[in-house]
Amino acid sequence: MPRQGYGPVTRSSSALGASELNGCFTAKSRAASGKRKEEESKADGGIKKGRAAFGDLTNHAQGQEAAVPDKVTQSSKASYQLRATSRQQQVSSLDPRQQVHYEQRVVSQRPADMELEQSCASSGQYWTDIDAPDHEDPMACTEYIHDIVCHLLEAERKRRPCLNYMESVQQDVNTSMRGILVDWLVEVAQEYKLVSETLFLAVNYIDRFLSCEMAPRRKLQLVGITCMLVAAKYEEIYAPQIEDFCYITDNTYAREEVLAMEQQVLGALSFELTVPTAKTFLRRFLKAALPGDMPADACLECLSSYLAELMLPEYRALQFLPSQVAASAVFLANFTLGRSAWTPTLQHYTGYNPCDLMECCKLMHKIHLAQHKPEATTPATRDKYAQTKYYCVSAIQSKVNMLPHYLFR
CATH class of the missing domain: 1.10.472.10 (Cyclin-like)
Incomplete structure (x- = not known):
C-alpha cells in the first residue's frame, strides 16, 4: 500500500530494554522525512493532496472568530423561572396524549441543577446561562445538554x-x-x-x-x-x-x-x-470561562489545553477524574493569565468548588514549572504548544512557585 508521506518517529531496537533510560523513543532525521515528502510531492506532480469533501473541516479551527452573543447574567432562580415558562408553552402546544409524558420528563430532568440553584441562591451568587443564546438552535440540543453532561460524568467513573x-x-x-x-x-x-x-x-x-x-x-x-x-x-x-x-x-x-x-x-x-476524556470536558468548561474577546479567548483555550495535555505523561494524574483535570486546567490557566481563577458560572457548570481542585492544580502547576527546566523529561507537549498556531502558550511561565492558598477558599 503506498504511503502518505509521513516522516518517521521511531526508537532504537533496544528501546524499553534492561535499563529504563534505554526506553526513550527517538526521532529519525527530519531531513529523511523531508526527503520522503519531497519525493512523493514530485511523484504526485507537485499537487498537494487534501480532503476532497471536507477541505477545511477540522476539530480545531485556528484563528476563526466565532460570533459571541451578549452575556445573559441572571440569578439561578430567575433562570429556571424563565425556562419553566418556556417549557409550559411547549407543553400546551403538544397533543393532549403527549403532554403527560413530556411533563414527567421535564419534572425529573434537572435534579442536580436544582441543588445548584438552591446553593447559588443561598449564597447570592450570579452565574451566566451559557446555553441561553443557543436555545433557538436545534443543532445545539440545549434541552438535552444536562442529560449529556450527566451521562459523561457517569461514564468517566465507569x-x-x-x-x-x-x-x-x-x-x-x-x-x-x-x-x-x-x-x-x-x-x-x-x-x-x-x-x-x-x-x-x-x-x-x-x-x-x-x-x-x-x-x-x-x-x-x-x-x-x-x-x-x-x-x-x-x-x-x-x-x-x-x-x-x-x-x-x-x-x-x-x-x-x-x-x-x-x-x-x-x-x-x-x-x-x-x-469522556479531559478534552471532552474542556470544551464545555471553556464555554463557561471564555468572556468572548479575541485573541485572549484563544490564548486561554490553548493554555488550558496545554496544561491538560501536560498531565497525560504523568502517572500520578490518574488519581484525578478527567472532568477534574479539565476544570483544574481552566482554573490554572485563568490564574496564570492574571484573570479571576474561578467564577460562579464555572462552579455551576463544572460542579467543582475551588477546594475540590486544589490537589490537582498543585500537581499541574508543578508539572508546568518543570517544563521550563533544561532537564525536562517529557518535552514533546512543550514543543508542540510552542508553535504560533497555539499562540506559543508553552512559553508562558507561572508568576509564582507555589499557588496561594486563598485561591482555594
Whole structure:
C-alpha cells in the first residue's frame, strides 16, 4: 500500500530494554522525512493532496472568530423561572396524549441543577446561562445538554483505569516508561496531524489495557501504537493505515503483530471505546470561562489545553477524574493569565468548588514549572504548544512557585 508521506518517529531496537533510560523513543532525521515528502510531492506532480469533501473541516479551527452573543447574567432562580415558562408553552402546544409524558420528563430532568440553584441562591451568587443564546438552535440540543453532561460524568467513573496498576498488575513496566511512551505518542500525533481528542483517547486505552493485562517492556510501544490506531479510527475522518504505524516504529513490529494486539486491546476494553476524556470536558468548561474577546479567548483555550495535555505523561494524574483535570486546567490557566481563577458560572457548570481542585492544580502547576527546566523529561507537549498556531502558550511561565492558598477558599 503506498504511503502518505509521513516522516518517521521511531526508537532504537533496544528501546524499553534492561535499563529504563534505554526506553526513550527517538526521532529519525527530519531531513529523511523531508526527503520522503519531497519525493512523493514530485511523484504526485507537485499537487498537494487534501480532503476532497471536507477541505477545511477540522476539530480545531485556528484563528476563526466565532460570533459571541451578549452575556445573559441572571440569578439561578430567575433562570429556571424563565425556562419553566418556556417549557409550559411547549407543553400546551403538544397533543393532549403527549403532554403527560413530556411533563414527567421535564419534572425529573434537572435534579442536580436544582441543588445548584438552591446553593447559588443561598449564597447570592450570579452565574451566566451559557446555553441561553443557543436555545433557538436545534443543532445545539440545549434541552438535552444536562442529560449529556450527566451521562459523561457517569461514564468517566465507569471507564477509568486502575489507579495503581503499575504496582498491582505490571512487573516489567514502570511509570517512567509510561511517561516516555506517552511523550513519544505526542510526537506521533503531530507527525500524522491527529486531533488532540485522538491522543487523549489513546492514553485512556493504554491505561485501561495495562490495568488488566501485563505487558513486557518490549511490547509497550506496540500497545501504544495499537491504542492510537484504535483511537484514530474512532476520532479521525481519515485514520492512518496500519503500515503507517509500523513504519513510525522503524518497522519494529509487523502488520500481523499490530492486528493481533488490536484484537487483544479491544477484548481487554470489552469494546467500550466511547470514553469522556479531559478534552471532552474542556470544551464545555471553556464555554463557561471564555468572556468572548479575541485573541485572549484563544490564548486561554490553548493554555488550558496545554496544561491538560501536560498531565497525560504523568502517572500520578490518574488519581484525578478527567472532568477534574479539565476544570483544574481552566482554573490554572485563568490564574496564570492574571484573570479571576474561578467564577460562579464555572462552579455551576463544572460542579467543582475551588477546594475540590486544589490537589490537582498543585500537581499541574508543578508539572508546568518543570517544563521550563533544561532537564525536562517529557518535552514533546512543550514543543508542540510552542508553535504560533497555539499562540506559543508553552512559553508562558507561572508568576509564582507555589499557588496561594486563598485561591482555594
